[in-house]
Amino acid sequence: MSFDLIDLIMQAGLIVKLVLLVLLVFSVSSLTIIVVKWWELRAADQDSEAFLEVYRREGIAEAFDAARHLDRSPLAVVFLTTGSELQAARERDAGDCSRDSLVTQLERSIAWNATAQVRRLERGMPFLATTGSATPFIGLFGTVVGIIAAFQSIGEAGQASLAVVGPGIAEALVATAVGLLAAIPATIAYNAFGGRIDGLLAMLERFTNQFEEDVDRMVRSSAPTAAAAPVVGQD
Numbered sequence: 001m002s003f004d005l006i007d008l009i010m011q012a013g014l015i016v017k018l019v020l021l022v023l024l025v026f027s028v029s030s031l032t033i034i035v036v037k038w039w040e041l042r043a044a045d046q047d048s049e050a051f052l053e054v055y056r057r058e059g060i061a062e063a064f065d066a067a068r069h070l071d072r073s074p075l076a077v078v079f080l081t082t083g084s085e086l087q088a089a090r091e092r093d094a095g096d097c098s099r100d101s102l103v104t105q106l107e108r109s110i111a112w113n114a115t116a117q118v119r120r121l122e123r124g125m126p127f128l129a130t131t132g133s134a135t136p137f138i139g140l141f142g143t144v145v146g147i148i149a150a151f152q153s154i155g156e157a158g159q160a161s162l163a164v165v166g167p168g169i170a171e172a173l174v175a176t177a178v179g180l181l182a183a184i185p186a187t188i189a190y191n192a193f194g195g196r197i198d199g200l201l202a203m204l205e206r207f208t209n210q211f212e213e214d215v216d217r218m219v220r221s222s223a224p225t226a227a228a229a230p231v232v233g234q235d
Contacts, residue, residue, distance in 0.1 A: 016149075019142030019175050023135055027182035030131040033124040034189045040072075041196045044121065047073035048203055055079075055207075060214065074117035074200065075207045078110060082215065085109040106215050114208050121197050125190060132187035139179020146172025 047070040054066040055075075064083060067076035086106055150169050 015145045016142045016171065016175055019138060019145070020178055023138060023142075023175070023178045023182050026131050026135050026138075026186075027178075030128055030182065030186040030189075033127060034185065037124050037128075037189070037193055041121070041193060041200070043072040044074060044200055045196065047071070048075050048200065051076045051079070052203070052207065060218070074114075074121060074204050077117055078113045078204070078208065079211065081113045082106055082109050082211070086215070086219075103216050103219050106219065107212050110208050110212055110215070114204055117204060118201060121200060125193065125197070128186045128190040128193070132183045132190055135179045135182040135186070136176070137179070139176040139182075142175025142179075143172045146175060 051063070051066055051070045051073045052075065055063040058066075063079060067073075067079050070076045071080070086102075147169060150172060
């Protein structure tokens with residue numbers, strides 16, 4: 001006797017079909033997030049490594065040129081945004097701003113932009129966690145409802161033979177199988193992406209600490225700062 005999943009789904013009750021529809025939505029959404037997140041983290045990792053190499057070896061001026069082409073990196077985004085903030089502060093205050101207040105403003109800008117990049121990297125992860133933890137229970141709910149319907153059929157038929165019990169239980173267990181099918185890829189992807197995100201966040205934290213020190217040193221140098229400020233953010 002061949003296993004026909006489509007036939008079992010079509011024979012299932014209304015509640016079980018609704019459960020399967022919900023699981024299908026979870027599954028398609030999580031698979032979409034997995035593909036997008038995989039590409040996003042791969043690009044962020046590659047661009048971050050390339051940007052850090054330029055930043056460490058070439059210096060700030062060359063790093064601005066590289067950051068414009070490596071904007072998939074959260075490090076480069078923080079770097080460019082803070083540079084734009086520095087230029088705007090210089091133009092707004094026309095050279096009369098307090099160095100201490102400017103340093104404080106730039107440090108806040110670095111912290112806020114870093115937080116925004118953290119949220120961007122973690123986008124979609126809560127849904128993967130929810131899919132991995134909730135879909136088996138949603139499938140189990142559909143199975144319980146299906147088994148209840150199967151026992152009702154047994155009562156109406158007045159006998160408990162395998163021919164009467166088997167089809168109803170098989171239809172009910174489909175919901176659990178589909179729930180597990182949705183949960184397994186989401187759980188694997190969540191754990192795999194979590195490790196890569198942790199690595200990027202550690203890299204981002206080290207970079208922001210170093211960048212804050214460099215910005216402090218750059219702002220507090222009088223003549224070089226004034227000369228370098230217009231270069232920030234220009235093509």
